[in-house]
Amino acid sequence: MQNELKFFQKLVEKLLQKEKTEPVVEHLPAASITSDLDLRFRDNPMSEEDWQKAVENVVMKTPRTASKLFFNQLFGGRQPKAIVGDLLAVMLNNSMYTYKVAGPQAGIEKTIIKEVCKLAGYTNGDGTMPPGGSMSNYMGLVMARDAKDHAAKRIGMTKQMTLYTSETSHYSIPKNAAFAGIGRNNIRYILNDEHGKMDAKHLQQCIEEDTAAGYTPFLINATAGTTVLGAFDDINALADVAQNFNLWLHVDGAYCGAVIFSQKYKHLVAGLHRSDSFSFNAHKMLGTPLSSSVVVTKHKEQLANSFSNEADYLYQTGDEDFDLGRTSIQCGRRNDALKLWTLWKSKGNKGLEKIIDHQFYLADIAREYCKSNPKYTLYSFSDSISVCFNYHSVNPKDLCTSLYEKGNLMVGYGEFAGREFVRLVTINATNTKEDILRFFAVLELGAVTVSNT
Ligand SMILES: *Cc1c(COP(=O)(O)O)cnc(C)c1O
Numbered sequence: 128m129q130n131e132l133k134f135f136q137k138l139v140e141k142l143l144q145k146e147k148t149e150p151v152v153e154h155l156p157a158a159s160i161t162s163d164l165d166l167r168f169r170d171n172p173m174s175e176e177d178w179q180k181a182v183e184n185v186v187m188k189t190p191r192t193a194s195k196l197f198f199n200q201l202f203g204g205r206q207p208k209a210i211v212g213d214l215l216a217v218m219l220n221n222s223m224y225t226y227k228v229a230g231p232q233a234g235i236e237k238t239i240i241k242e243v244c245k246l247a248g249y250t251n252g253d254g255t256m257p258p259g260g261s262m263s264n265y266m267g268l269v270m271a272r273d274a275k276d277h278a279a280k281r282i283g284m285t286k287q288m289t290l291y292t293s294e295t296s297h298y299s300i301p302k303n304a305a306f307a308g309i310g311r312n313n314i315r316y317i318l319n320d321e322h323g324k325m326d327a328k329h330l331q332q333c334i335e336e337d338t339a340a341g342y343t344p345f346l347i348n349a350t351a352g353t354t355v356l357g358a359f360d361d362i363n364a365l366a367d368v369a370q371n372f373n374l375w376l377h378v379d380g381a382y383c384g385a386v387i388f389s390q391k392y393k394h395l396v397a398g399l400h401r402s403d404s405f406s407f408n409a410h411k412m413l414g415t416p417l418s419s420s421v422v423v424t425k426h427k428e429q430l431a432n433s434f435s436n437e438a439d440y441l442y443q444t445g446d447e448d449f450d451l452g453r454t455s456i457q458c459g460r461r462n463d464a465l466k467l468w469t470l471w472k473s474k475g476n477k478g479l480e481k482i483i484d485h486q487f488y489l490a491d492i493a494r495e496y497c498k499s500n501p502k503y504t505l506y507s508f509s510d511s512i513s514v515c516f517n518y519h520s521v522n523p524k525d526l527c528t529s530l531y532e533k534g535n536l537m538v539g540y541g542e543f544a545g546r547e548f549v550r551l552v553t554i555n556a557t558n559t560k561e562d563i564l565r566f567f568a569v570l571e572l573g574a575v576t577v578s579n580t
Contacts, residue, residue, distance in 0.1 A: 130175075138183055145187065150194035151534045152187070164188060195562050196536035196569065197555070201354070201382050201411045204555035206482075209415040212469030216462040223256075223460040224452025226444060233449045236464035239471075243407075244423050246387040248400025253430050254423030255454045256463045260381025261299035262456060263406030263422035266434070268303045268346060270404060270424060271375030273433045275345035280433065284308045289337045291315045292348035293325040295355060295543065297379060300348055313342070322508055323358030323543060325349065327368055334372050346375045351396050351407075352383025355541035355550060357513030359383065363398030376402040381420065383512065385412035388476065389483040395510060409467045412483055412512075414556055419463045430454050482556040486512045489553035492563050506548050514551040515541060521574050523549045535573040536566065 161167065164185055173181065191197060193205045221229045223236060236256055244252035257263045272288065273280055288309050292300045294316040301311045315333045317325045334344050347369050349360040362378060369376040378384065378399060384407030386392040387399070399405060403426060409419035424430050435453040444450075452458065471479060493514040497503035506515040517523055523540040527549060530536050541550040551566065 134179055134182075138186060141183075142186060146191050146194045149534075150191060150196040151531075151536055152190055153534050154532045155188060190537070193555075195558065196566070198551050198553075198566060199537040199539050201408075201552055201554055202414075202417065203552075204414050204557040205416075206414040206470050206557070208473040209413075209466040209470040212466035213416045215469075216465045219462070219465075221462050223462055223464070224450065224455070224458060226449035229449075229451070229462070232462050232465060233451050235468045236451060236462075237449065239421065239464055239467055240423060243387075243421050244425075247402075247405045247423055247425075249405075249423060249425035251427060252423050252425045253427040253454065254421060255430070255434075255451065257406075257420055257422055257456060258461070258463070259418045259420050260297070260379070260406060260408045260411075261302070263381065263408075263420045264297070264299050264348070264377065264379050265303040265306060266422050266430075266456065267348075267375075267377035267379075267404040267406060267424075268300075268307055268309070270426070270429045270433045271346035271377060272307055272309065274375055274403075274426070274429055275343065279308070286343040287313060287341070288345045289313045289315055289342045290346040290348060291317055291330055291333060291344065291374075293317055293319060293350055293353065293360060295319055295323055295353045295358070296348060296350045297354055297381065300379075319358075319544075321544075323353055323356040325360045325365065327361065327364040330365065331368050331371075334368065334374070338372075344372060344374055346377060349376060349378045349402070350382075351378055351380035351386070352511075354382060355513065356507055356515065356543055357383060357511035357552075358508070359395045359510070361398075362396055362402060366398050366401035369403075370401075375404070378402045378405040380405060380407040382408070382411055385409070385479075385483055388413075388479040390480065391484055392487060392510070409470075411554060412486060412556075413467065413470065413479060414482060414554075415466045415470060419467050421467075485556045486553050489556075489558060489560070489563050490514050492560050493551055493553060493566075496564065496567055504548075506543065506546060512553045513541075514553065515543070515548045516551070517548050518570065518574055519578065521577055523547050526570070526574055526577050529577045530570065530573045533573065533576070536569045538566075538570070 192203055197203050221232050223229050226233050240254040257266055276286055301314055304314050305311050318329045320326050337344050347365050349362055349365050351359050366376055386395050404424040406422040409415045410417045431454055490512045497505040497516045502519050504517045507513055527538055527540045539550055
């Protein structure tokens, strides 16, 4: 083990160095990686030296998501205290299902759940840490289904149930509807207003129509930070509708739900305490390594009711409240709590708030840059960390592809209301104003070659 740890330390230092001088790795066509990188296995063991070379080779050719020029997804950067937490989780290798096996780690997860419930305004709530935001949404959906139809979990679906979500909500919603036996066709996609928020009037109209047609509406899925625009649905307006029709309201805050940590920006999820369940990804705005996702509900009993199974071979010590397997999807479960705890412990509530506020500050810098430069067209609104724009008349798709293939920088494109644009996400809180300005400088240089081809 000592040897491997030394190798690990040396390799990581090399990687950190490389990230500075070469923030974007050379583009490798997917079709040739298996042969180019020698990924296949052999019958005989490898020598230590060859093994180290093989491992180093793939590490160095892997996309650098923590570098200063990675803006491609809704995560990025490294929070050192969280990294150490995650590395320790690997070393400890607990499974989070019982107190017997997880010990204090179960207490850590419970502490996180309790604090998040408090921030969400749920008194006496409960929750768990599923493997990502998609699965958090899944758990919200299943609780909503079971709350509406108590028999569903025993005898299967007996009603045609319908759910309501924004037309720009995350694609995990249709997948989850299929998994849960609801069916993709029983999703009603609610229109957005011009700011990318779900239109509460259209929502109400759809629910009324479905009810009249004999369907059983059961869930409104709100989004705190839509995937493309980073828009926040008006939770209070949706809570009014949910209350009227007795529907479960889930708030998908995978992307930007962590605004609950900011005094300045928590107004974006005003009314959250009126929702029934809420989730956010610490691996997005808070910058922990993938994945660290939290789902909480104000209906403690419903979580247990939907997800617990008695298992005598597992639950043997009577520490029921700390036997977290009673409220999770999985059996064996990775420790996704420790990395968030090591970060939160170190920074305190005020430090987490700073991380959030800084991302909005960087987005303001980016929006200002676009606004003050006539070559840019800006599509996004304030109070979002997704800055959507076009540069000149350069096709956004061609631009992003060219920047990636030439190894200039990594950024993605998106679409709203029939318009395509580049989407810069200022989610890496370790970036500075200069890093954002450098993004534009690199993009502009790269754009020259796109327009000329
Ligand atoms: C990222 C995201 C998800 C999915 O989270 P994963 O952890 O990637 O599964 C769900 N909803 C929204 C709005 C997201 O941005």
